[in-house]
Amino acid sequence: xxxxxxxxxxxxxxxxxxxxxxxxxxxxxxxxxxxxxxxxxxxxxxxxxxxxxxxxxxxxxxxxxxxxxxxxxxxxxxxxxxxxxxxxxxxxxxxxxxxxxxxxxxxxxxxxxxxxxxxxxxxxxxxxxxxxxxxxxxxxxxxxxxxxxxxxxxxxxxxxxxxxxxxxxxxxxxxxxxxxxxxxxxxxxxxxxxxxxxxxxxxxxxxxxxxxxxxxxxxxxxxxxxxxxxxxxxxxxxxxxxxxxxxxxxxxxxxxxxxxxxxxxxxxxxxxxxxxxxxxxxxxxxxxxxxxxxxxxxxxxxxxxxxxxxxxxxxxxxxxxxxxxxxxxxxxxxxxxxxxxxxxxxxxxxxxxxxxxxxxxxxxxxxxxxxxxxxxxxxxxxxxxxxxxxxxxxxxxxxxxxxxxxxxxxxxxxxxxxxxxxxxxxxxxxxxxxxxxxxxxxxxxxxxxxxxxxxxxxxxxxxxxxxxxxxxxxxxxxxxxxxxxxxxxxxxxxxxxxxxxxxxxxxxxxxxxxxxxxxxxxxxxxxxxxxxxxxxxxxxxxxxxxxxxxxxxxxxxxxxxxxxxxxxxxxxxxxxxxxxxxxxxxxxxxxxxxxxxxxxxxxxxxxxxxxxxxxxxxxxxxxxxxxxxxxxxxxxxxxxxxxxxxxxxxxxxxxxxxxxxxxxxxxxxxxxxxxxxxxxxxxxxxxxxxxxxxxxxxxxxxxxxxxxxxxxxxxxxxxxxxxxxxxxxxxxxxxxxxxxxxxxxxxxxxxxxxxxxxxxxxxxxxxxxxxxxxxxxxxxxxxxxxxxxxxxxxxxxxxxxxxxxxxxxxxxxxxxxxxxxxxxxxxxxxxxxxxxxxxxxxxxxxxxxxxx
Numbered sequence: 001x002x003x004x005x006x007x008x009x010x011x012x013x014x015x016x017x018x019x020x021x022x023x024x025x026x027x028x029x030x031x032x033x034x035x036x037x038x039x040x041x042x043x044x045x046x047x048x049x050x051x052x053x054x055x056x057x058x059x060x061x062x063x064x065x066x067x068x069x070x071x072x073x074x075x076x077x078x079x080x081x082x083x084x085x086x087x088x089x090x091x092x093x094x095x096x097x098x099x100x101x102x103x104x105x106x107x108x109x110x111x112x113x114x115x116x117x118x119x120x121x122x123x124x125x126x127x128x129x130x131x132x133x134x135x136x137x138x139x140x141x142x143x144x145x146x147x148x149x150x151x152x153x154x155x156x157x158x159x160x161x162x163x164x165x166x167x168x169x170x171x172x173x174x175x176x177x178x179x180x181x182x183x184x185x186x187x188x189x190x191x192x193x194x195x196x197x198x199x200x201x202x203x204x205x206x207x208x209x210x211x212x213x214x215x216x217x218x219x220x221x222x223x224x225x226x227x228x229x230x231x232x233x234x235x236x237x238x239x240x241x242x243x244x245x246x247x248x249x250x251x252x253x254x255x256x257x258x259x260x261x262x263x264x265x266x267x268x269x270x271x272x273x274x275x276x277x278x279x280x281x282x283x284x285x286x287x288x289x290x291x292x293x294x295x296x297x298x299x300x301x302x303x304x305x306x307x308x309x310x311x312x313x314x315x316x317x318x319x320x321x322x323x324x325x326x327x328x329x330x331x332x333x334x335x336x337x338x339x340x341x342x343x344x345x346x347x348x349x350x351x352x353x354x355x356x357x358x359x360x361x362x363x364x365x366x367x368x369x370x371x372x373x374x375x376x377x378x379x380x381x382x383x384x385x386x387x388x389x390x391x392x393x394x395x396x397x398x399x400x401x402x403x404x405x406x407x408x409x410x411x412x413x414x415x416x417x418x419x420x421x422x423x424x425x426x427x428x429x430x431x432x433x434x435x436x437x438x439x440x441x442x443x444x445x446x447x448x449x450x451x452x453x454x455x456x457x458x459x460x461x462x463x464x465x466x467x468x469x470x471x472x473x474x475x476x477x478x479x480x481x482x483x484x485x486x487x488x489x490x491x492x493x494x495x496x497x498x499x500x501x502x503x504x505x506x507x508x509x510x511x512x513x514x515x516x517x518x519x520x521x522x523x524x525x526x527x528x529x530x531x532x533x534x535x536x537x538x539x540x541x542x543x544x545x546x547x548x549x550x551x552x553x554x555x556x557x558x559x560x561x562x563x564x565x566x567x568x569x570x571x572x573x574x575x576x577x578x579x580x581x582x583x584x585x586x587x588x589x590x591x592x593x594x595x596x597x598x599x600x601x602x603x604x605x606x607x608x609x610x611x612x613x614x615x616x617x618x619x620x621x622x623x624x625x626x627x628x629x630x631x632x633x634x635x636x637x638x639x640x641x642x643x644x645x646x647x648x649x650x651x652x653x654x655x656x657x658x659x660x661x662x663x664x665x666x667x668x669x670x671x672x673x674x675x676x677x678x679x680x681x682x683x684x685x686x687x688x689x690x691x692x693x694x695x696x697x698x699x700x701x702x703x704x705x706x707x708x709x710x711x712x713x714x715x716x717x718x719x720x721x722x723x724x725x726x727x728x729x730x731x732x733x734x735x736x737x738x739x740x741x742x743x744x745x746x747x748x749x750x751x752x753x754x755x756x757x758x759x760x761x762x763x764x765x766x767x768x769x770x771x772x773x774x775x776x777x778x779x780x781x782x783x784x785x786x787x788x789x790x791x792x793x794x795x796x797x798x799x800x801x802x803x804x805x806x807x808x809x810x811x812x813x814x815x816x817x818x819x820x821x822x823x824x825x826x827x828x829x830x831x832x833x834x835x836x837x838x839x840x841x842x843x844x845x846x847x848x849x850x851x852x
Contacts, residue, residue, distance in 0.1 A: 128160030153188030357384025623657025626713025
């Protein structure tokens, strides 16, 4: 560290200008420092073809004043102002789009300030690349089996680390290294020890630049085995173990061992040497030919091959069989759709041979699994009959039965004609259209081998359910007629037509539909049905009807004419309803008296004119709502959850309409009616109603009013009743029984009601047989009961306490078994547990029975 005096001296020296003038520095400018590297460039490799088009060489130095930088490439300064491919980022040198021919070399960074210059270490910039192999054919490498071999790779010009692999024959079959094969990652050579026949093939060296991932393939190097001396050997080309031929045929027994030089061969049949004659001859390749084979030629033939390096032999067993013949062949057939037929195919064959039957339909092999719903092969070992079930038109065609053995094959063919119902007629057109008729024309379709007898015409509309057959002129359309007129159509309705052809097999598939066409308009002919009415509000006459379906409106602008008059009046009042979908008209007038009789009728019209009216119907005007409240209303508590409300009927005049019933409204809030109240409705002839599902021991308030179709009348005076306390929750306990063949004696403990429960007034005994669902009830005010029951089957018994608030909780069910020969006793727990009675329990039951 320099002293303050030294710093001042340095600053004095540094401040001397060229004219020896003296300048002075501030105290902060006195701490000078020469350049010192913080980062220096390092060797870099740029992968050729990389997506990143820049490479940065680092250089950073500190100093005071801050240093400036310059770079040299191979000892020469880089002029950053002239070469646009170089950029200076701080001290870092950025090479844009590096070029191997221009930018490879050694780079140095220079950092300079007034106190000096520092020079970085040299950094080499290299380019990783991999060129293609030269396209030249590589020589075949020949090696003897069992020897070792080295296949040279010879990588092409490159820079950067490489990895090597070898392809065997075709990509992606790579050579896998094992105890015999090794790929050197230094040279790329493939080493194979103890070459085997499976190693024969083409080997291609694959070189990969590990930095750029570029990969190139060399030319294939063929590897073959030398065959200059392989004694005869049948292991690679063995003779057939068995040869089967027909009587009279020609057979060649092959004998082709591997050998070098070529071996000489001779043949043995069994223990005897084979001699040439007019039927037997030796072939130049060592094989044996036998012409016009007979059964006498059956046997084992041995070929003995020999050269100077040794000899070997192989054997073939010759089997001679009789030819296969079809004895029962399929015949041409003519059938109808839906029938089932059998095409026979039976053969005579040599018993030594297995036979296979196959069937071809129109040249395609029959798949019995796929077509199992129609095709089935039947018959024994010498029969391949084909059954066709539920035959269809698609089954028409040529059938061939093919019989194959190991030595021969025979076949037989037949034509099958399937007659079916006609195909769809074609080109159905509407020639002319009126309001109720349509003239059609069409062309005949396929007759499926059975002439068309007649045609029928079907039609549908947007309003019909599916297709329907329509009347035509002529009424019966024969098979040679291709025009007809459809009649009895509805005006102004959109129709589609189709034609169905029939022959003696039946009706065929319908044609495609014609284009949609609409009949012409006409005056409507059908008035509305179900003209009625009534109800509504005061001073209203409500008239209703069923709208006329769109298919019967006969034209555009369809609407209704509503006519009505008071009963006994001559003139009609008429109004028009313009919407075809409206089914209701309401006439309002203060002069209309309640429940007055009117005569009404509804007519129809459209743009073509007016149609008919419906028959006259009697309709009453709106009723008047009740004006009097029910009287003598009372409420009576029936149980902890029920109250019965009763009242007297209100005076009612028939001229006011029909009384529909009464509404009972009830609530439990300090006697004041609230929105949370509930209501019950009863019919007009009822004068009481039961309120269910109420809370126990609670005061309920209720009022009643009458109603009809015009509305609700006034409420009656409010009355109230308090529901009973709830029945006891404690069931009768300790139920015991004693049964004989004619009766059952029961006894139980008394149920004590709690303070918030209704007092016990008696008990109910519910009993039924185990096989019957109907329950009978016995009422008693005691804690015992006697049931006169014939104990011929099991009985199910329960006991409940009765109170003003209803029935209490039931005891556990008691099952009393049928009596066979003696009395029976039991209790709830004893029966439910279904365990054998202990001696102590029997004594207790005996004492209880004695007390009774």
